[in-house]
Amino acid sequence: MIKLKEGTAKWEHFGEISPKLGEVFFSFYSKLKDYGVNDITVTSIIRHKADDSGVHAVGRAIDIRADFDYNSIGKYAMEYINQKYTYDIARGELKTCVYHSTSTYGDEGLHYHLQTRK
Numbered sequence: 001m002i003k004l005k006e007g008t009a010k011w012e013h014f015g016e017i018s019p020k021l022g023e024v025f026f027s028f029y030s031k032l033k034d035y036g037v038n039d040i041t042v043t044s045i046i047r048h049k050a051d052d053s054g055v056h057a058v059g060r061a062i063d064i065r066a067d068f069d070y071n072s073i074g075k076y077a078m079e080y081i082n083q084k085y086t087y088d089i090a091r092g093e094l095k096t097c098v099y100h101s102t103s104t105y106g107d108e109g110l111h112y113h114l115q116t117r118k
């Protein structure tokens with residue numbers, strides 16, 4: 001089940017994300033299910049303020065809480081996404097899936113950030 005963090009992620013936000021991001025999100029979720037993770041929590045989709053890359057403000061990013069193990073699950077799901085989806089061919093250092101913490105936005109903590117260019 002896909003759960004939404006109260007207050008920061010709403011179902012209507014799924015209608016505001018890019019179609020490509022929707023594809024990436026469900027691909028990530030599907031891969032997690034392969035590893036036995038059925039429940040995930042989306043913590044943030046649209047943020048109406050600029051973040052470090054601005055991608056949330058325009059519906060090209062979605063955050064998923066890291067409440068499953070990174071070493072046995074998360075990093076493999078992340079590698080799968082980054083091999084399947086190139087974020088920007090001209091800027092290879094930027095990835096479609098990033099595992100990080102954004103202390104700028106309170107105590108969101110470690111999460112998986114998925115982003116697309118369109």
Ligand SMILES: [Zn+2]
Nearest residue numbers: 061062063113
């Ligand atoms: Zn994010």
